Amino acid sequence: MKRDSIFFSGGIIAVALVFFCIAGFYSCKISYSFTGANISADVKTFSVLYFPNRARLINPTLSNDFTEKLKEKMQKQTSLKEEKETGDLIFEGQITDYDVRPMAIQKEDMAAQNRLTITVRLKYTNNKDHEQDFDRSFSAYEDFSSSMNLNDVESSIVPEIIEKLIEDIFNATIANW
Numbered sequence: 001m002k003r004d005s006i007f008f009s010g011g012i013i014a015v016a017l018v019f020f021c022i023a024g025f026y027s028c029k030i031s032y033s034f035t036g037a038n039i040s041a042d043v044k045t046f047s048v049l050y051f052p053n054r055a056r057l058i059n060p061t062l063s064n065d066f067t068e069k070l071k072e073k074m075q076k077q078t079s080l081k082e083e084k085e086t087g088d089l090i091f092e093g094q095i096t097d098y099d100v101r102p103m104a105i106q107k108e109d110m111a112a113q114n115r116l117t118i119t120v121r122l123k124y125t126n127n128k129d130h131e132q133d134f135d136r137s138f139s140a141y142e143d144f145s146s147s148m149n150l151n152d153v154e155s156s157i158v159p160e161i162i163e164k165l166i167e168d169i170f171n172a173t174i175a176n177w
Contacts, residue, residue, distance in 0.1 A: 038176045039078060043128050046080045047087030051120065055098035059158060062095060066120065066162050073166050078174060089173070090125040096137065100150055103143055116150065117141040118161045124173050138172075140164035 048071045053063045070091060074080060080089070097119035102111030119139040126132040142157040144150075 039080070039174060040128055043088040043126070044081060045083045045087040046074050046078070046089040047083050047085050047091065048074065049085065049090070049092040051093055051095055053095040053098070055095055055119075057098045057100070059098055059154065062098065062118070062158065062162075065158070066095065066165070069162050069166050070169065073170055074174075077170065088127050090127065091122065091169070091173070092125075093120060093122040095119070096121045097139070102146065111146040113143045114146050114150070115141050115143050116154075116157055116161065118158070118165065120165055120169075122169055124169075126173075132173075132176075134172075136172075138165050138168050140168065 048067060051063055051067050051070075053059070071082060074091075075082065080087075095118065097117065099117050099119075101115050101117070102113075103115045104112040106112045117139055118141070119137055121135070121137045123135045124133060140161045142161050144153045144157060
C-alpha cells in the first residue's frame with residue numbers, strides 16, 4: 001500500500017511539472033531571428049525616403065546608392081514589406097558630410113594615409129512605438145594611401161563605407177543594439 005501511494009504522489013508531481021512547463025512555454029513570447037532583427041509582431045511595413053546629399057563635397061551617386069542599399073538591407077534581413085512613405089518604420093534623413101582628411105602624418109608633415117569619412121543624419125520613426133524614435137548621426141570611414149587620389153579609390157571604398165553605415169543603422173533600429 002505504501003508503495004502505491006509513492007507512485008501515485010510521484011505521478012501527480014510529474015503531471016504538475018509537465019503542466020507548468022507547458023503553461024510557461026505558451027505564456028512566454030520569445031523573439032529571435034537568424035538575421036539579428038528584433039521586430040515587434042505588429043510592425044509590418046517600412047519606408048526608406050530618399051537621402052539627399054547636403055555635404056560640401058558631392059559624390060553624384062552617393063544619395064541614390066545609400067538609399068537603395070538601405071532598402072535592400074531591410075528587404076533581405078527582415079520580412080517587412082516596403083511602402084512608399086507611410087510605413088510602420090520610417091527611415092529618412094540626409095548625407096551631411098563627405099570629407100577627406102590626412103591621417104598618419106610622417107616626417108616633414110606628409111600624410112601617409114588619407115581618410116574618407118561619410119556622415120549620415122537619420123531620423124528614425126517607429127509608428128508602432130514612438131519611444132524608439134530618434135534623430136542622430138552615423139559616421140563611417142575608410143583609409144587609403146596618400147599616394148592615391150580620391151578619384152582613384154572612391155569607387156572601391158565608398159561601397160565599403162556605405163555598408164558600414166547601413167549595418168550601424170540596422171543595428172541601432174531593427175536589432176535594437
